[in-house]
Amino acid sequence: xxxxxxxxxxxxxxxxxxxxxxxxxxxxxxxxxxxxxxxxxxxxxxxxxxxxxxxxxxxxxxxxxxxxxxxxxxxxxxxxxxxxxxxxxxxxxxxxxxxxxxxxxxxxxxxxxxxxxxxxxxxxxxxxxxxxxxxx
Numbered sequence: 001x002x003x004x005x006x007x008x009x010x011x012x013x014x015x016x017x018x019x020x021x022x023x024x025x026x027x028x029x030x031x032x033x034x035x036x037x038x039x040x041x042x043x044x045x046x047x048x049x050x051x052x053x054x055x056x057x058x059x060x061x062x063x064x065x066x067x068x069x070x071x072x073x074x075x076x077x078x079x080x081x082x083x084x085x086x087x088x089x090x091x092x093x094x095x096x097x098x099x100x101x102x103x104x105x106x107x108x109x110x111x112x113x114x115x116x117x118x119x120x121x122x123x124x125x126x127x128x129x130x131x132x133x134x135x136x
Contacts, residue, residue: 017120017122020114022118024112024118025115033101034096064078064084
């Protein structure tokens with residue numbers, strides 16, 4: 001009979017490792033608090049003393065959309081539109097702040113043991129187990 005992943009590994013280890021890993025990663029992701037400083041007045045990019053806001057990124061986007069509707073084959077319209085969208089997406093991503101919630105050392109150890117221990121059991125269950133027979 002084949003076990004987890006088509007190998008002779010343990011099915012029990014597979015499910016126990018999967019449950020530990022899911023629980024640990026859920027607790028880890030639940031402990032991360034995300035804040036953002038994104039807005040029309042906040043600086044997305046800083047060049048020396050000049051700050052580029054998200055409202056300023058929207059100006060070439062508007063002109064690019066206008067050029068695309070006027071002539072769909074105009075490469076300048078496509079460049080302005082997608083260049084502005086890429087700058088806006090990178091600006092939003094760069095304005096995100098990740099912080100851990102306050103927790104005790106015990107909580108962090110439990111999260112790490114569940115996550116990494118579950119990952120280890122999960123991966124070990126996918127490995128073929130060699131059956132050793134006693135030598136006579």
